[in-house]
Amino acid sequence: MARGRPASRATMSVNAEQVRHVAKLARIAMSDAEVEAMVPEFNNILHWVEQLAEVDTDGVEPLTAVIENHLRLRDDVVDDGNCRDDILKNAPDAQHGFFAVPKVIE
Amino acid sequence: MSELTSKTIAELREGFRAGDHSAREIAEAFNAAVVAGRSLNAYTVETPELALAAADAADAARAAGELKPLSGIPLGIKDLFATEGTDSTAGSNILKGFKPTYESRVSANLKAAGAGMLGKLNMDEFAMGSSNETSAYGPVISPWRRNDGWNAALTPGGSSGGSAAAVAAGLAPGVTGTDTGGSIRQPAAFTGISGIKPTYGRCSRWGIVSFASSLDQAGPMARTVLDCAIMLEAMAGFDPRDATSLNLPVPQWEAGLSSDLRGKKVGIPKEYRIDGVPAEINAIWDQGIEWLKDAGAEVVEISLPHTKYALPTYYIIAPAEASSNLARYDGVRYGLRETGVKTLDDMYAATRSAGFGAEVKRRVMIGTYVLSAGYYDAYFTKAQKVRTLIKRDFAQAFAGCDLILTPTAPSAAFGLQEKTADPIAMYLNDVFAVPASLAGLPAMSVPGGLDSQGLPLGLHLIGRELDEQGVLNAGLAIEERAGFTARPEKWW
Numbered sequence: 222m223a224r225g226r227p228a229s230r231a232t233m234s235v236n237a238e239q240v241r242h243v244a245k246l247a248r249i250a251m252s253d254a255e256v257e258a259m260v261p262e263f264n265n266i267l268h269w270v271e272q273l274a275e276v277d278t279d280g281v282e283p284l285t286a287v288i289e290n291h292l293r294l295r296d297d298v299v300d301d302g303n304c305r306d307d308i309l310k311n312a313p314d315a316q317h318g319f320f321a322v323p324k325v326i327e
Numbered sequence: 328m329s330e331l332t333s334k335t336i337a338e339l340r341e342g343f344r345a346g347d348h349s350a351r352e353i354a355e356a357f358n359a360a361v362v363a364g365r366s367l368n369a370y371t372v373e374t375p376e377l378a379l380a381a382a383d384a385a386d387a388a389r390a391a392g393e394l395k396p397l398s399g400i401p402l403g404i405k406d407l408f409a410t411e412g413t414d415s416t417a418g419s420n421i422l423k424g425f426k427p428t429y430e431s432r433v434s435a436n437l438k439a440a441g442a443g444m445l446g447k448l449n450m451d452e453f454a455m456g457s458s459n460e461t462s463a464y465g466p467v468i469s470p471w472r473r474n475d476g477w478n479a480a481l482t483p484g485g486s487s488g489g490s491a492a493a494v495a496a497g498l499a500p501g502v503t504g505t506d507t508g509g510s511i512r513q514p515a516a517f518t519g520i521s522g523i524k525p526t527y528g529r530c531s532r533w534g535i536v537s538f539a540s541s542l543d544q545a546g547p548m549a550r551t552v553l554d555c556a557i558m559l560e561a562m563a564g565f566d567p568r569d570a571t572s573l574n575l576p577v578p579q580w581e582a583g584l585s586s587d588l589r590g591k592k593v594g595i596p597k598e599y600r601i602d603g604v605p606a607e608i609n610a611i612w613d614q615g616i617e618w619l620k621d622a623g624a625e626v627v628e629i630s631l632p633h634t635k636y637a638l639p640t641y642y643i644i645a646p647a648e649a650s651s652n653l654a655r656y657d658g659v660r661y662g663l664r665e666t667g668v669k670t671l672d673d674m675y676a677a678t679r680s681a682g683f684g685a686e687v688k689r690r691v692m693i694g695t696y697v698l699s700a701g702y703y704d705a706y707f708t709k710a711q712k713v714r715t716l717i718k719r720d721f722a723q724a725f726a727g728c729d730l731i732l733t734p735t736a737p738s739a740a741f742g743l744q745e746k747t748a749d750p751i752a753m754y755l756n757d758v759f760a761v762p763a764s765l766a767g768l769p770a771m772s773v774p775g776g777l778d779s780q781g782l783p784l785g786l787h788l789i790g791r792e793l794d795e796q797g798v799l800n801a802g803l804a805i806e807e808r809a810g811f812t813a814r815p816e817k818w819w
Binding site for chain 1: 424425426427428429526527528541542567570571573574633635636639640642643650654657658659660661662663664668669670671672673674675676677679680683688689691692693695696699702705706708709710711712713714715716718750751765766767792
């Protein structure tokens with residue numbers, strides 16, 4: 222989100238509008254009361270994690286693999302499939318062999 | 328508790344093989360204990376028929392002379408594991424009614440080894456919690472009570488709280504847990520049992536509902552170190568379906584058990600002596616040091632300088648990964664769908680609002696924020712850099728020692744609702760457990776003793792990567808010396 226203060230500032234805090242925006246990005250519907258309740262919680266957690274700013278990480282690479290491992294390649298052949306009904310079995314709404322959703326285009 | 332339900336996995340296995348009891352008798356005893364223990368809320372689903380079917384197969388295998396490693400042993404499976412045909416909900420309303428058409432690799436490995444399933448075990452929603460109070464099924468009640476006569480309901484810890492309570496109360500001889508930032512070890516400590524998180528990549532994550540993929544690892548929880556070794560051997564192994572699975576043979580941990588620690592150096596990290604930790608926690612830690620010395624180990628002070636940054640690092644990385652993993656719960660392919668809204672976008676938002684609990688929403692929101700444009704480098708990249716430093720701390724420490732001993736948790740079990748109002752106070756439960764998770768290292772909790780309130784305290788061993796054997800062996804040395812035989816008095 223581009224509306225916050227610059228990311229390099231030591232302390233950042235969010236307001237209700239920003240929490241509403243994050244909820245929209247996260248696709249979680251929230252009432253105004255829930256947003257208001259979330260603002261101080263959100264800021265408490267953000268201020269707590271911001272103690273990482275004290276750590277000198279100049280020249281440190283971000284961790285990418287927790288245990289050294291190499292990515293494997295497999296043969297480029299079909300080894301799975303023909304399981305459409307299994308995949309649809311838990312769908313809230315499956316029709317004609319497809320997942321059904323509310324109409325997207327009027 | 329009947330005689331069979333007070334036995335360990337190793338004892339049940341021996342008795343079954345010797346013909347002292349049938350697998351059916353074992354399964355029936357535990358099925359009855361599960362029903363009698365319903366007030367603990369440890370199980371979300373009971374599957375007595377599956378336990379009996381596996382038992383009958385084990386009895387037939389014994390008659391045919393074709394025993395498998397876990398023939399005759401019924402187990403509880405944490406609800407985070409997909410189990411074919413049996414509800415698998417991760418403790419969440421958003422997955423209510425989800426019946427997988429496939430079996431997780433770890434539970435499939437256990438079943439292939441002959442084990443039966445008693446049921447699915449309650450847990451914090453999506454494994455996000457340290458007290459089991461975020462479960463959509465309500466909290467698990469610990470079988471343990473303080474000795475103050477008030478009978479306050481205590482937490483069994485979390486997120487594998489149902490798993491821990493089931494073993495402590497004799498509702499299963501062993502169970503699966505998962506550990507993202509202490510979720511096997513802290514509940515094991517709170518309930519006086521043992522549990523090990525192996526090296527990241529030892530157990531396949533395939534079919535385990537994802538929380539934070541770079542941290543999630545499955546492991547066993549049971550009453551003894553030997554039982555943990557037996558179970559872990561059956562659970563672990565390479566799986567091509569998990570890109571981070573380690574393609575290594577599974578060591579024979581059970582056969583390799585030895586409590587002789589001569590020649591081993593045990594490091595005591597000075598940064599783990601933190602303010603505000605009860606004196607009893609430090610006392611049991613000092614006792615653990617003496618036990619390891621008695622087993623022949625040399626004890627050395629070590630430094631893990633970035634310890635204090637482990638929790639904030641974790642609470643950026645884990646929510647970030649969770650926000651990404653939990654994007655799949657959209658009301659389209661499985662689980663809950665909220666209807667009565669007009670657009671597809673509204674359907675997603677309404678479904679996720681209705682299906683996720685407060686802690687899950689909080690973490691998905693934090694994760695979304697720290698990954699969002701303009702904040703990604705300040706939070707997520709920074710945390711991954713600090714994670715590199717935390718991993719480097721361990722590598723440097725292990726240049727001068729073979730194992731690390733710490734307390735498992737900064738307190739004994741606490742009462743339900745004592746910490747729910749303050750998320751950060753709840754997060755601090757895992758202050759000793761999280762660093763090993765961030766570094767992917769094998770780590771185990773074993774019971775050390777009881778505190779003055781009569782509640783169990785755990786000791787925590789961290790090993791070099793792939794050195795589960797060293798962790799188990801030191802755990803065994805403590806177990807032999809602690810002589811921890813306390814069990815909760817049956818009130819349920």
